[in-house]
Amino acid sequence: MRALRAGTRTLDLNRRIAVMAIVNRTPDSFYDRGATYALDAAVAAGTAAFDAGADLVDVGGVKFAPGPPVPVEEECARVIPVVEALAPHGLVSVDTFHPEVAVAAMAAGAAVINDTTGLHDPRMADVVAAGNAALVIAHSLAAPRTQHPLPHYDDVVADVLAFLRDRVALATAHGVPEDRIIVDPGHDLNKNTRQTLELTRRLGEFQELDLPLLVALSNKDFIGETLDRERGDRLPGSLAAAAWCVAHGARLVRVHNVRETVDAMRMIEAIEGWREPVYELHNTRPEGND
Template identity: 75%
Template structure:
């Protein structure tokens, strides 16, 4: 079990406080898009998106990540439309728990923070430094992800001299960029970017060597739920990747990951809370087995 030496393990996110040295945080996914790769638009309507977020909190999620544009290449969505998609969901869910917004637009980040978002999840690795400036002017946390391509563009046949060394160098550079624009390190989380501009073998190596990235002192988020590297490894379709996703999440937890972005909330919560209990970080929910004189099974 790798226990990373976190510089600031206790993180204040919204109205919640997390000690990431002893807690594995679950970030649920709510896609307010008509074309998301996993749910195929089932949470596109406002009511469905809010209901999905409420259900995620009820199932034990620590925070909910709301996205209005999918990561995959495609026609750009006007910023005004993205704001209209995410802000009402943020406003509704921020009353319940911490909300993250998956965006690479500074204007969307600003509107989301004003609506109550506590995290901005930039899967382009601060491609536009203005997003760091928006976060710096708030109390929000910034997730800095590794991704080589410009937003929503293809990066065919990605090459790395050494996948971990290259990712680590990229993240150091982009974290420094965020700091230069005013975001303090205690409000930064890194994401190595499973499958983002990486093929399956590269993502498997990234996962296998994840502990090397856990040494930089910042909490690490992994977003590997139901991704293609799991499907290609196990020959499973997108609705058959839960077991592989849980196995990958558990392995990443043992290698230093501390935040887990997931589709299947209840199953992921159970897996990660079980790890916490095994490590002695949390107490059992109750105890009955072999606790009475007459015995029980």
């Protein structure tokens, strides 16, 4: 797996699982219901995420779910101050499908642009190519903020792979280097629970793309429907799904519960032999300490 360039940083994801924390500066986010909509709350949440060990913080000003359009000016007013406040502390990503917002975000210090519409607007590839940010290309089917009821796939993995191959080719044709591209199969995005479970089960097939693989599955409905758990009670399922995905090739995980996920990912890294324990005392002294 090649190293990922994001802004002025290079992430070696061969021996590192990057945790991307979610900060939604929206009044109607699906998980926190607007808890970080206020500017000070959003900045505090991002700072706390970095303190808890997040490698990146992903800031969003418009949720993916269907709804009325949010003007570009309003989206910029929501996300740009957060980017400016957080960029000195670590890698900041901006979740947007508007090229104009991406331009402003990169100028403010964003190192990653996360397009959950998979380059629905090809101009996004142009603006990212002109900057130095990494680009997340996620799979989804619907036009931005619209419904896609009863999604059908002949083979969900084959169809998503074909989509991602096509959009990666589009991005590179527009000048985005491959070492600045991340792919996301889009858990639950225009997919029902059975389709998302199959996507997860066969995640290893996405390694053929030879690009860093991001999974955004934290607290999503496929977990709730699988376990019969409400939105606030999906952490164990989220951690299990994240661990499965990492074992099958994912190298970035986008999450709400940062501290718990960081611990889980660092534990996987230690088991793999990619990192050393912070300290060693157990059974290292002649007197024993069982």
